Amino acid sequence: MINQLVSNIKKTGAPIVVGLDPMLSYIPEQVQKKAFAEFGETLEGAAEAIWQFNKEIVDKTYDLIPAVKPQIAMYEQFGIPGLTAFKKTVDYCKEKGLVVIGDIKRGDIGSTSAAYATGHIGKVQVGGNTFAPFDEDFVTVNPYLGSDGVKPFIDVCKKEQKGLFILVKTSNPSSGEFQDQLIDGRPLYELVGEKVNEWGQECMGCSYSYVGAVVGATYPEMGKVLRKIMPKAYILVPGYGAQGGQGKDLVHFFNEDGLGAIVNSSRGIIAAYKQEKYASFGAEAFGDASRAAVEDMIADIRGALENR
Ligand SMILES: O=c1ccn([C@@H]2O[C@H](COP(=O)(O)O)[C@@H](O)[C@H]2O)c(=O)[nH]1
Numbered sequence: 001m002i003n004q005l006v007s008n009i010k011k012t013g014a015p016i017v018v019g020l021d022p023m024l025s026y027i028p029e030q031v032q033k034k035a036f037a038e039f040g041e042t043l044e045g046a047a048e049a050i051w052q053f054n055k056e057i058v059d060k061t062y063d064l065i066p067a068v069k070p071q072i073a074m075y076e077q078f079g080i081p082g083l084t085a086f087k088k089t090v091d092y093c094k095e096k097g098l099v100v101i102g103d104i105k106r107g108d109i110g111s112t113s114a115a116y117a118t119g120h121i122g123k124v125q126v127g128g129n130t131f132a133p134f135d136e137d138f139v140t141v142n143p144y145l146g147s148d149g150v151k152p153f154i155d156v157c158k159k160e161q162k163g164l165f166i167l168v169k170t171s172n173p174s175s176g177e178f179q180d181q182l183i184d185g186r187p188l189y190e191l192v193g194e195k196v197n198e199w200g201q202e203c204m205g206c207s208y209s210y211v212g213a214v215v216g217a218t219y220p221e222m223g224k225v226l227r228k229i230m231p232k233a234y235i236l237v238p239g240y241g242a243q244g245g246q247g248k249d250l251v252h253f254f255n256e257d258g259l260g261a262i263v264n265s266s267r268g269i270i271a272a273y274k275q276e277k278y279a280s281f282g283a284e285a286f287g288d289a290s291r292a293a294v295e296d297m298i299a300d301i302r303g304a305l306e307n308r
Pocket of ligand 1: 071103170214215239240264265268
């Protein structure tokens with residue numbers, strides 16, 4: 001799957017991911033009204049609204065981008081109907097040729113991690129039948145439980161040719177509370193980065209590993225160090241846009257070949273029509289506003305890479 005991600009990035013020339021994080025408050029009134037008219041103000045109604053919202057954004061942007069990252073929490077909050085909308089979104093994006101990164105941030109004791117890996121990137125056996133339940137291409141993994149919590153994900157990746165992004169240095173303001181703690185004089189995130197590099201050597205694609213890392217755009221200096229520690233890991237970089245990251249901060253997340261990193265923006269793209277810059281599109285044309293925001297993000301990152 002890493003090979004498809006790299007190929008999609010080369011084809012589009014856009015090292016970006018659209019984060020599909022649909023909160024009801026981002027969904028224009030006309031979309032909500034239609035969904036509620038059919039399903040009522042219910043979990044089913046909310047799930048229909050988020051699915052229709054996602055579909056319009058994907059339809060308006062898929063030709064520009066290599067990948068999407070649906071954040072499962074945004075769907076789980078609507079219970080089973082929300083998870084059905086998650087699955088519909090995954091399948092639709094794959095039909096459109098996009099790589100799907102399920103932002104699920106799972107990780108547990110080995111046997112439980114194995115079940116998470118099976119459900120999201122693997123296959124489950126039911127009697128004589130085999131199912132791929134969620135079937136994302138990549139998932140995000142929390143490595144805090146150690147190697148035995150990560151290995152089941154790696155095993156499924158090898159078997160199914162899927163991929164992982166392991167949390168190394170997260171973008172949030174308090175990520176340093178634990179992740180920056182020094183152990184024998186070195187920050188914990190560097191030690192996790194070394195582990196990601198080691199795990200990744202077991203499953204190499206053509207030029208990059210199936211095992212990637214998450215490093216926040218909000219910590220560019222740390223990204224520079226981690227790029228060197230994990231030369232073959234693709235880095236998923238959240239924190240662009242709504243969290244303050246900009247193209248000029250991100251050049252050191254990339255390798256000299258212009259590859260090696262993929263930058264996510266969720267609210268900055270899907271709720272673009274609410275920003276002053278794109279307000280002229282109006283809520284009716286929210287998908288066009290998202291397309292304009294994608295074009296601006298690509299130009300910002302390309303410009304930064306060309307001028308480095
Ligand atoms: O370190 C991390 C890891 C994951 N995320 C996720 O990325 C998006 C960011 O959304 P924006 O609207 O672009 O801020 C969201 O799904 C987070 O859960 C992250 O932000 N930082």
